[in-house]
Amino acid sequence: MSQRSAIPSTLADALWRIYRRPDPAPLWERGGNLPWNDPAFSARMLREHLDESHGAASRVAAERAAQLEWLWARLGLSPGSRVLDLTCGPGLYAVPLAGRGCHVTGVDFGPAAIAHARRLAAEAGVAERCVFIEADVRDYQPPAGAFDAALFLYGQLAVFPRAEAAALLRKVAGALRPGGRLCVELLDPARVDKADSSWWFTDDKGLWGDRPFLHLGERRWDEAERTSVERYLILHLESGHLDEIILCDQTYAVEEMTELMRASGFATVAAYPAWDGVALYDAEEWVVYLAEC
Ligand SMILES: C[S@@+](CC[C@H](N)C(=O)[O-])C[C@H]1O[C@@H](n2cnc3c(N)ncnc32)[C@H](O)[C@@H]1O
Structure with a gap:
């Protein structure tokens, strides 16, 4: 894995964006789906x-x-x-x-x-x-x-x-x-996980990127809409670029x-x-x- 000696300012900005993320994750934002139509994804x-x-x-x-x-x-x-x-x-x-x-x-x-x-x-x-x-x-x-x-x-x-x-x-x-x-x-709907949860992992290459990244995920259940909402924050460590994805599943x-x-x-x-x-x-x-x- 490649490493950087200094934290790029984009990375610091991304960390603040993560810190200031809207909470709870908003329903259907940016379409509420994975970026299937993005060519690289x-x-x-x-x-x-x-x-x-x-x-x-x-x-x-x-x-x-x-x-x-x-x-x-x-x-x-x-x-x-x-x-x-x-x-x-x-x-x-x-x-x-x-x-x-x-x-x-x-x-x-x-x-x-x-x-x-x-x-x-x-x-x-x-x-x-x-x-x-x-x-x-x-x-x-x-x-x-x-x-x-x-x-x-x-x-x-x-x-x-x-x-x-x-x-x-x-x-x-x-x-x-x-x-x-x-x-x-x-x-x-009876089988959908309705508990709040969060997770993280790092990888060099995978679905979320082809260079080192940190994946932060969280899930919540919106009872009023009966929708599961997952948010993925993908921090690309070399560039400091942050991908923010919200995936909604209507039940x-x-x-x-x-x-x-x-x-x-x-x-x-x-x-x-x-x-x-x-x-x-x-x-x-x-x-x-x-x-x-
Ligand atoms: C989980 S995959 C399933 C693909 C296929 N049915 C299978 O089981 O092999 C979901 C597919 O839905 C497509 N998809 C999601 N939203 C779409 C949309 N609004 N218009 C067209 N395709 C969409 C994605 O591009 C992706 O190929």
């Missing part, structure tokens, strides 16, 4: 998506295979089905679905993730059945009634405030044909999400706790919704 995050030693960014291959079997049956997919994968990441679900004959449109605003998805599709020889769009899902305008099924996996509908999530659900309902189905995976009771989906244009909604028994390391933490237009 996206490139570092891609390493995590592809790291088979953990399932933090994308689940590991064996678990994805089990999920894909479930999705294939429950979404009623068959070769030729048109599937919309919202927040598709590096295409680890979209490309296998295209491999089974589906026509898949993946939308994600992570540049490295989308580039990887396109590469993967080309390598698998299914590029002609895949369209990967680099865009914020809130801006993407799907053609009306163009899809048989849609995916919104790994909790990503929860990183938006309620009103934005409702608008997204209405948009997906409009993009599906009558009888089309949506699968949404959301954290089970939904099953009754609330069911009602929201119905109000958004879905005729029937079924909720499956614990991933309906699919063998995932963290299955107990999730509720999977199947909504049909």
Whole structure:
């Protein structure tokens, strides 16, 4: 690890900014999400998506295979089905679905993730059945009634405030044909850690930077909004630059999400706790919704 003999003034300024941080961490500040669309962060995050030693960014291959079997049956997919994968990441679900004959449109605003998805599709020889769009899902305008099924996996509908999530659900309902189905995976509110906590660690290289950094994290639960709020302060030791990230996770009771989906244009909604028994390391933490237009 490299070391500095004197503390740069930027580092001292950053320490004061940490000391003076707003407390409690404000909800939804700077979007309330990880900087997925920052090119450098996206490139570092891609390493995590592809790291088979953990399932933090994308689940590991064996678990994805089990999920894909479930999705294939429950979404009623068959070769030729048109599937919309919202927040598709590096295409680890979209490309296998295209491999089974589906026509898949993946939308994600992570540049490295989308580039990887396109590469993967080309390598698998299914590029002609895949369209990967680099865009914020809130801006993407799907053609009306163009899809048989849609995916919104790994909790990503929860990183938006309620009103934005409702608008997204209405948009997906409009993009599906009558009888089309949506699968949404959301954290089970009963399993969300509601205790305040904080942590720190240092590293030379990882998700938060490629040079020595100090990561300071804190988590709180906002009871009024039923939202988990995490704040990450990343102090880059050589430059003194400070990254401040706030990640909000909106939780939904099953009754609330069911009602929201119905109000958004879905005729029937079924909720499956614990991933309906699919063998995932963290299955107990999730509720999977199947909504049909
Ligand atoms: C936890 S990863 C899951 C990716 C993929 N579904 C998987 O399981 O492999 C979350 C993904 O959501 C994307 N994402 C988050 N917010 C987004 C937004 N507003 N618009 C588009 N993509 C978004 C990120 O870029 C990231 O690729």
